[in-house]
Structure formats: C-alpha cells, structure tokens
Amino acid sequence: MGVVVATGALSYFPGSANAFNPQRLRNSMNRLYGTRGVQTLEEWFALLNRLRGANVATQLRNVNGFFNRRVLWRDDIQIWGQEDYWATPLETMGKGEGDCEDYSIAKYITLKALGVSGNKLRMIYVRARIGRSQITQAHMVLGFYQTPASEPLVLDNLVASIQPASRRNDLDPVFSFNSSGLWAGNSNNSRADPMARLSRWRSVVSRMQEQGFV
Amino acid sequence: MSLIKQLWLTVIAILLLAFIGSLTISVTSSRHYIEQEVQIKNADNANALALSMTQLEKDDVSMELLVAAQFDTGHYRRIELRSPEGEILHLREAEEHIDDVPQWFINLVSFEVSPGQAVVQDGWSQYGTLTLESQHSFAYRTLWRSSLEMTGWFALAGMVSFLLAWWIVRTIRKPLVDVIQQAKSISARRFTTTEEPYTLELRQVVRAMNTLSGAVHEMLSEETSKLDVLRRRLQEDTTTKALTRESLLERLKRNLESNSHRASGALALVRVEQLAELNETLGRRGADTLLTSLVQHLREVGEHYGDADVGRLNGSDFMLIIPSATDLESVAQALNTHLNSLKASINDDVVLASVLADYQEGDTLSQRLAALDSTLAAAEARTDCLTMITQGDQRHALCTTQEEWREAIDQAMAAGVQLASYPVRDSKGGLIHYEAPSRLYMQGSWRNAGIFMPWVHRLQRDDALDMAVLEAALTHISKHHQPVGINVSARSLRDVHFIKHLTQRLRQAGRATQWLWMELPEHVAIHDLASFRLLCRELQPLGVKVGLEHVGSEFNKLADLHDLGLSFLKFDASLVSGIESSTDQQTILRGMATLAHSLGILAIAEGVKHEAEAEALFDLGLDGITGPGVK
Numbered sequence: 001m002g003v004v005v006a007t008g009a010l011s012y013f014p015g016s017a018n019a020f021n022p023q024r025l026r027n028s029m030n031r032l033y034g035t036r037g038v039q040t041l042e043e044w045f046a047l048l049n050r051l052r053g054a055n056v057a058t059q060l061r062n063v064n065g066f067f068n069r070r071v072l073w074r075d076d077i078q079i080w081g082q083e084d085y086w087a088t089p090l091e092t093m094g095k096g097e098g099d100c101e102d103y104s105i106a107k108y109i110t111l112k113a114l115g116v117s118g119n120k121l122r123m124i125y126v127r128a129r130i131g132r133s134q135i136t137q138a139h140m141v142l143g144f145y146q147t148p149a150s151e152p153l154v155l156d157n158l159v160a161s162i163q164p165a166s167r168r169n170d171l172d173p174v175f176s177f178n179s180s181g182l183w184a185g186n187s188n189n190s191r192a193d194p195m196a197r198l199s200r201w202r203s204v205v206s207r208m209q210e211q212g213f214v
Numbered sequence: 215m216s217l218i219k220q221l222w223l224t225v226i227a228i229l230l231l232a233f234i235g236s237l238t239i240s241v242t243s244s245r246h247y248i249e250q251e252v253q254i255k256n257a258d259n260a261n262a263l264a265l266s267m268t269q270l271e272k273d274d275v276s277m278e279l280l281v282a283a284q285f286d287t288g289h290y291r292r293i294e295l296r297s298p299e300g301e302i303l304h305l306r307e308a309e310e311h312i313d314d315v316p317q318w319f320i321n322l323v324s325f326e327v328s329p330g331q332a333v334v335q336d337g338w339s340q341y342g343t344l345t346l347e348s349q350h351s352f353a354y355r356t357l358w359r360s361s362l363e364m365t366g367w368f369a370l371a372g373m374v375s376f377l378l379a380w381w382i383v384r385t386i387r388k389p390l391v392d393v394i395q396q397a398k399s400i401s402a403r404r405f406t407t408t409e410e411p412y413t414l415e416l417r418q419v420v421r422a423m424n425t426l427s428g429a430v431h432e433m434l435s436e437e438t439s440k441l442d443v444l445r446r447r448l449q450e451d452t453t454t455k456a457l458t459r460e461s462l463l464e465r466l467k468r469n470l471e472s473n474s475h476r477a478s479g480a481l482a483l484v485r486v487e488q489l490a491e492l493n494e495t496l497g498r499r500g501a502d503t504l505l506t507s508l509v510q511h512l513r514e515v516g517e518h519y520g521d522a523d524v525g526r527l528n529g530s531d532f533m534l535i536i537p538s539a540t541d542l543e544s545v546a547q548a549l550n551t552h553l554n555s556l557k558a559s560i561n562d563d564v565v566l567a568s569v570l571a572d573y574q575e576g577d578t579l580s581q582r583l584a585a586l587d588s589t590l591a592a593a594e595a596r597t598d599c600l601t602m603i604t605q606g607d608q609r610h611a612l613c614t615t616q617e618e619w620r621e622a623i624d625q626a627m628a629a630g631v632q633l634a635s636y637p638v639r640d641s642k643g644g645l646i647h648y649e650a651p652s653r654l655y656m657q658g659s660w661r662n663a664g665i666f667m668p669w670v671h672r673l674q675r676d677d678a679l680d681m682a683v684l685e686a687a688l689t690h691i692s693k694h695h696q697p698v699g700i701n702v703s704a705r706s707l708r709d710v711h712f713i714k715h716l717t718q719r720l721r722q723a724g725r726a727t728q729w730l731w732m733e734l735p736e737h738v739a740i741h742d743l744a745s746f747r748l749l750c751r752e753l754q755p756l757g758v759k760v761g762l763e764h765v766g767s768e769f770n771k772l773a774d775l776h777d778l779g780l781s782f783l784k785f786d787a788s789l790v791s792g793i794e795s796s797t798d799q800q801t802i803l804r805g806m807a808t809l810a811h812s813l814g815i816l817a818i819a820e821g822v823k824h825e826a827e828a829e830a831l832f833d834l835g836l837d838g839i840t841g842p843g844v845k
Binding site (some may be wrong): 056122123143145147148149150151166171174175176177178193 | 261264265268269297298299332333335337338339340343
C-alpha cells in the first residue's frame, strides 16, 4: 500500500523531488499566506531574475539585503509558538518574520537558486555578543567560502553589510554545516522517507521540496 | 490435463509463490531498514565527532587521538579527516568481516550506504572534512542467516503441505479412477457397479451409475428368465424337466462334433418297464413322481462327472449323456446304486432296465442308439436288473493304452499344432472370424481334436495344448491378418498360473491380440464365474475379444455376466436347428439377439446347416452364423 501511495505522489508531481518550481511556489504561498505573501514572492522572483548572471559579490549583497529588509527578526516562540522552528524561505517570506536560522536558510536557498555552489555556503552556529554588552546569544549566520580553506564572508541579519569573518569580533564560531553533510547521497527522495522528520535540517528540506524550492 | 496433475501444480505454484514472495519482501525490507539505520548512524556520528573536534585545539595529536578513540571504541569501517585541499590528515580503516556469506548473496543485497560527512571548523575557517563509514558487514550475515532460516522453514512447510496434498490426492485418486473406470465400462455397455466412494460429489455420480447398472441387471434378469421359460417349454419334457428327444440327440451330435474332450464319453439308457401298468398301480401322479425322481437321480450320476445331459427319448426311455466319462464300470456302479435307492424309495416292484455304452469321435447317432437298443433287450431279460455294458463292435482306436496315448500326444504336440478353420460369417458373407480347433499329427495323418481331446483332458495336457494353440493362432494372425477364434479349456481357466502366463504372452504379441477371439462353453463360464471374470479382466485390456459358445441352457444366468464386457455369444445348435419352421425358436433367438445387442454383444448362431436356416437367422437379427452349412 505504501509503495502505491509513494509512486502516486511522485507521478502527481513529476520531477518534483529536486526541481525549482515557481508555479508550485506561487500556489503554496497563495494557499498558506494569501496575496500579501504572493506579492513578496513575486519580488523574490524579480530579485532572482535580476541577479541571474551577475557576479557573486553582487548576488551576495543583494540577497543579504533583500531578506534583512523584508524580514522582521523575532523569536521562534513568538512566530511559531514553539522553541526552535526552522522555517522554509516561503514561510519566512509569507510571515515576513524570522529567526536567525530562518534568515540563513532563506539566503542559502536563494544563493543556491542563483547558481552558487552549495559547497561554498555553510550555515555557521556562532556565539554573538549583542551591542556592547557582555551578554552572548546563540545565533546563526551564513558563511560564504570562496575556497574551502579561505576565510568566509559572513551574511548576518544583525549587521546589514557583508563582512569578512575576521572583521566580526562580535561573533564566535562554534560549528558549521551545509546540505552535503546532513542531506547526503541517496536520500534525495526524502519526502516519502520517515527519517526526514527526525532531523531539523531534513525536516526543512522536505518542506521545501513540498513547496517547490528544491 | 488431469485434475490430479492440476492439483499438484497448484500446490507447487502456491508454495513457490509464498516462498519467493516472502523471501523477497523480507530481504528487501530488512535491507532498506539496515541501510537507513546505518545511514543515520554515519551522519550523526560524523557530526558529533566533527563537533567535538571543532571545540579542541587543532594540534595533530589531539585530532589523531580523537579519530583513533572514536574508531577503536566504535564499530567503524573507516574514519578519515581530510584537509580542505583534499589531503588525508588522519585515517583509520578496518577490513570488512564477511566470513560465511556467499559472494553471490552479497552481490545481490549490496547495501548502498553513503558515508557521513561533516566539516571540522578552526575558528571561521575549515580545518578539514570528516568522513565516517560504519561497519555494516555484520548485516550481510544477519540477512543471510535469516534468509537461510526462512528457507528452512519453508522447506518444512513445503514438506507438510506436500504430505497433506499427497494425502488429499490419494483419497481422491482411487475413487476417481474407479468412477472413470466405471463410466468407461458403462459406455462400453459393461454395466458394472462399484462401491460408493467417500467423496460427496463422486458418491452421487457412482450412485447414479450403480442405479443404471442395477436397472440394466434387473431388466436383463427379467427378459432372460422370460426367454428361458420359452426355451424350457420348447426343449424340456413338461413332466420330468428332462430334455426332449430332439434336444438330447442334438446335444449328443454336438458333443460328437465338438472337437473337444466332450467328443467321447458314456451314454446310459434306462427304461421304465411296464409304464402303463405302473400308471394304474401308482396312479397318474405316482408315476409322474417316479419319472421325475428317476431324472433327478440320473442328473446326480452325471453331475459327478461334470456337465451331463438327461433327456426323455420317449414315454419310458431316459438317456444320460456323460461327456468325458471313460471308466464305464464305475459309471455302471454309480448308476446301479442310484437306481436301487430310487426303487427302494418308491416301489420295489418297479423294474428299471439299464444299459451303458461309450461314444467317441466318428460315431454316428443311429449306430450308437442301435447298439444301446440291442443291449437293452438283453438287459430286460435279466432278473437282477444290473446295468449292462454294451459289448458292441470294437471300433478302431489310435492307441489302446493310456501310456501309448501319452506318448503319442506328447510327440504330436512337440511336432506342432495345426489349426483347422471354420468361418463365422456375417449377413453379407463377410468374415467375422475363423473358428480354429486344433489338429495333431498322429500315426500318419492330421487328427481332429475330437480324437485326441478326450485324452488330452484325461492326461491333463489341456494347458499345454491351449498355449500351443495360442501360439499357432498368433502365427496365423501375423501371417494372414485374419481374425482367429480359439478355445480355452475348463481346466486352464481354473488355473491362475495359466491365465498369468497367457496374459504375459499376449502382452508380447503386440497388435496381433486385436485379431484374437477367445471362447469358452457357456456352462464352464457360469460354473467358474470367478475365474472367468479374472480372464475377462486380464484379456480385454489387451484387445482380445472374449465370448461364450453353446449358449442356451443357461441363458437366464446371463444377467450375471452383464458387467463383463463380453464381445460375442454363440447360440447353441439345439436352438438353431430347424429355426426356419419353428416360431417358438424364432421368438427365443430373436429375444436373445436383442438382449445381446443391448449389451453391445455380437449374436452368432452355431450349427447352421443350410441356406434356409441362415436366412431365417439373419432375419431375426443375428450378426453371424457358423456351422457345417457355412463355407
């Protein structure tokens, strides 16, 4: 029975497992957040169109700016009513609100959609000091590595501009990951895979597939 | 395809389907599950290790220690740390341990698990990429074991199912085969009955067929007894139930020409003296009682020797024919004893004169009757009423002593048997088969069976002669492709070894058996029904046509033979002789032929002497004729 359902779902969305599908995104957005969300989504499509073919620096700057401007930083508990919820870019854009990892995910996905290699992008867990106080807070930023060994550029929602990591004394890196480590190899078809619900990253990836990002 | 074969195929197909299906599903789902588990473990452990390493100082020793500690205490195939440039910083690797799993199974299952990967950070920069693979060779063994166990379990289940199936097939097969056999028999107009089987559906079929057979049997019994009443009225004396003169003399004639051991034997003539006076003294009824018990006593004398006939030649003369009786003295003694006890029981004043004579092949009726008559005159003159034996003219005999006969017969049989041939023809003159009595070359010429058969019988050479005749018949068939009819003697029929021997020989004969007809006298078959049944059962499957000859006096018992699948009946000459002018005989033969046809049996008339008889017989619906008038 399970086999039948899975093949049925796959054939209903042909090639949906790993394809960027604007029409599906529009439908998902319209269904979940109405016309306001669709408006943001159209702006996002316009951004993608504008930046396609531009150099990486331009892409990074514009994408960083797009989300920093459009999304309001709030805690997950206030947005989603739960401690830690990883939202998909669609959810982030739809709500117009997001937590630090929601920014990072949205930027990560957008840059990948623009053709930036996933190997160069890493989500980095950092300890952040807010303002001049000594209070530190768990935070996440997106790092851009020109080469694996090079110093990353940091795309952050606390600071509007993109800076090399060495300039960010307020951030203290702890660990990093990207899709290659967590979402590896043969589990591409993860929507029917029960394992997808076990990991936050896998969970967001599977929702993104449903909505039409990847 | 037969039902039983289908059943077997179904059982095998179901078992195979169940086995292959569950094995495939079990292996596939286990494989998937194991792959998932190992995948998760790889990813999680890689990230956990990378996280720990990220927190440490990035000196070589600490890094190596961490990799080594993780590798040594866990179950890993490979843990490696590569620098961002791709060069190996630290590597721990183990062999795969797959000891007792065949390679083809590993190739078939071949887990696809990608290694876990995580990046170790050194501050903002990447220190290296950690790749981690868990040991999953154990899973092959687990999977192999469980497959083996499942195979074993299915082998057991298969055996049990086969036992069950075998048992079911066995309980179905026998009644099924029986039902088929019975249906075949009935379609061949052999109305057999069989035991009702346990299986419900088959039971109903068998019951229906049994009912049919029973109805046929009943109908036959009724019809044959009606015909028998007619026959008796025609052929038997109404008072004493002895044969009429014509019937008796016809029998004697038949015996003389029979080419069998019946061709010689003893004749007894008993005259009740002064019957007219006895009628007065004893009364009409008393005299009838006397005559009836005389006939009864004569029958008893004859029964001692086998198939005997008693007839009333005229009002006071009674004759007993005992075929194959040779020792006239002992017959005389038996006859005396019986006649004396008869007199004692009725009236001592009754005078019974009796004479004995032998008869043999080549004798004529009139000559024998004359011999008896002349001696009877002498017997009547005697006062002691003892049986007299005719001292008639000595006839020429081939041999005089038993020893000489034995020698002559053995020699002749060793030299070979020749078959005479008398045709049996259908209404269009076509050949049905040749009757083929045997001939032996003795003392310079070929001798008819009537001459030596009594001695063959006496010397117990019947079965040897029967086999020799069979060989000669098979030779004739293979040479001329003509149907040949041969006889089986009463003694051979009783001999189980002979029948076995006969069957074996016929199995080797191939298609020749299609042309072989075998016949026995009616009374032999009726009196040894069990042996006759055996003979039919053995020979009919080989294509041999089995039938009866001299059918008449025991036709009413034919109902008991309705399930034997007889091919033909030859009606006795005593029913045939003078058929063209006797309406009673016509009624009887017409009825017999009709009954025979209703069972799919050919009706053939014996002793046909001339064209008028032949014509009348075919008009009555008989299928074939044979006799001196048939060429």
